[in-house]
Amino acid sequence: MRFLLLATLLGLALLALAPQAEALERLHSYYELRDDTEALAAQYPDIAIYSEHGSSTGPLGLAIFSVDVALNITTLPEAELAALPTMYVDGAHHGNEGMASEAAFLFLQDVLERSTADPAYLTGKRLVVTPIMNTDGHLQDCRNNWNGVDLNRNYPWMWGLYGTSDTRGSCPASGTYRGPSAGSEGETQDNMALMRSLNLYAYLSGHTGSNDIVLPWKTPYESPDHEYAQVIADWTLYQRFLNESTNVSGLSYRDPSGAGESIAWGYGARGAVSVIVEVTTLQWVPVEDSTLRQELANELLMYDMAWENLLKLGGRPVVIGTGPGELTVRNDGWGAAYNLSAGGIILPRLEPGETATVDWHDSQLRYERILRNPERDVDADGVVTLEVGTPLPDIPNQPVPAVSPLAVFVVLGLAARSRIIRA
Numbered sequence: 001m002r003f004l005l006l007a008t009l010l011g012l013a014l015l016a017l018a019p020q021a022e023a024l025e026r027l028h029s030y031y032e033l034r035d036d037t038e039a040l041a042a043q044y045p046d047i048a049i050y051s052e053h054g055s056s057t058g059p060l061g062l063a064i065f066s067v068d069v070a071l072n073i074t075t076l077p078e079a080e081l082a083a084l085p086t087m088y089v090d091g092a093h094h095g096n097e098g099m100a101s102e103a104a105f106l107f108l109q110d111v112l113e114r115s116t117a118d119p120a121y122l123t124g125k126r127l128v129v130t131p132i133m134n135t136d137g138h139l140q141d142c143r144n145n146w147n148g149v150d151l152n153r154n155y156p157w158m159w160g161l162y163g164t165s166d167t168r169g170s171c172p173a174s175g176t177y178r179g180p181s182a183g184s185e186g187e188t189q190d191n192m193a194l195m196r197s198l199n200l201y202a203y204l205s206g207h208t209g210s211n212d213i214v215l216p217w218k219t220p221y222e223s224p225d226h227e228y229a230q231v232i233a234d235w236t237l238y239q240r241f242l243n244e245s246t247n248v249s250g251l252s253y254r255d256p257s258g259a260g261e262s263i264a265w266g267y268g269a270r271g272a273v274s275v276i277v278e279v280t281t282l283q284w285v286p287v288e289d290s291t292l293r294q295e296l297a298n299e300l301l302m303y304d305m306a307w308e309n310l311l312k313l314g315g316r317p318v319v320i321g322t323g324p325g326e327l328t329v330r331n332d333g334w335g336a337a338y339n340l341s342a343g344g345i346i347l348p349r350l351e352p353g354e355t356a357t358v359d360w361h362d363s364q365l366r367y368e369r370i371l372r373n374p375e376r377d378v379d380a381d382g383v384v385t386l387e388v389g390t391p392l393p394d395i396p397n398q399p400v401p402a403v404s405p406l407a408v409f410v411v412l413g414l415a416a417r418s419r420i421i422r423a
């Protein structure tokens with residue numbers, strides 16, 4: 001550990017001494033990125049845990065590694081960690097898109113550094129980063145996995161509906177083979193198990209090639225004539241997120257070319273704001289006359305924006321006033337909040353920025369922070385409980401300790417209790 005730290009410091013010192021004119025950075029190999037990611041996490045033992053939660057399909061069984069980031073992560077009870085609003089970043093579902101892995105690594109580095117300087121940067125949130133999804137492909141500079149499957153066509157959401165092939169791809173030729181069945185590949189299954197264990201608010205999946213943002217599926221907004229176009233239920237929220245992304249990064253958005261992408265499952269099944277970020281048009285090209293960080297500067301600003309506004313990615317009612325039997329709440333989120341109730345009449349919808357008064361007969365305000373979540377019936381994701389204190393006036397025999405109504409704790413309800421699949 002100490003050696004790693006010294007080696008890293010020495011490396012940084014040498015880097016600082018290198019003349020700028022000769023700056024030329026090449027992308028990490030699979031092994032370098034694995035080792036550098038483990039060493040990076042080791043520098044922040046209180047807030048970061050490195051783990052290898054999966055392995056590739058091929059005979060090498062290359063580890064799929066992640067870093068999990070939260071305040072006091074080593075001592076935090078499992079259920080509390082699982083309940084934290086989470087942003088998930090992955091890269092290189094396509095093994096030849098290494099710049100996406102570099103973006104994931106640099107973003108991880110930034111969050112760790114900033115959180116150490118100012119713990120408020122991390123308070124109440126969790127970040128999980130998997131720099132390389134397709135580890136066999138990354139090692140071989142190959143789009144597909146060992147089975148010739150395009151992992152980003154293999155997810156069980158609209159699987160095979162459009163933009164996919166039924167023929168196994170070969171390396172290095174590209175392809176869009178969807179696999180023999182939905183979710184057939186080990187890499188896909190590992191990523192789904194990881195994502196299911198998270199209280200997912202945002203999912204940014206890194207790719208390269210077109211330098212823009214990609215929506216989860218064909219939409220009537222971008223592809224009105226497409227046979228399989230479907231609305232995004234939380235489109236108001238998405239639009240706000242996309243506009244903010246464009247403002248900070250200059251990236252525009254579009255519909256995807258193929259079905260069964262990881263982000264389709266991320267939004268469709270997990271109810272997280274999920275997009276592909278095509279971080280650059282470059283693939284395995286050495287970066288000349290600039291650094292990787294300079295090449296990815298705009299995209300990293302977008303990742304920062306998503307992280308810094310994570311808690312707003314859905315409905316977010318806050319209590320701004322109380323009266324006898326009444327709560328006044330304002331939605332500070334970027335999306336609507338649904339089915340708000342503190343023990344009285346249910347308020348079906350509260351728009352972003354809107355203020356409303358609801359009955360206050362319970363010490364908890366319950367609401368749903370996003371519309372899209374078909375797995376909710378199974379594990380109750382998306383239902384949030386806000387502690388709002390004992391109602392005024394006191395209801396007799398209510399064994400609830402008095403809490404200031406303005407001291408607001410957002411606690412995820414059932415999701416924390418049920419499915420914990422830690423790496």
Ligand SMILES: [Zn+2]
Pocket residue numbers: 093094097152207208209
């Ligand atoms: Zn890609």
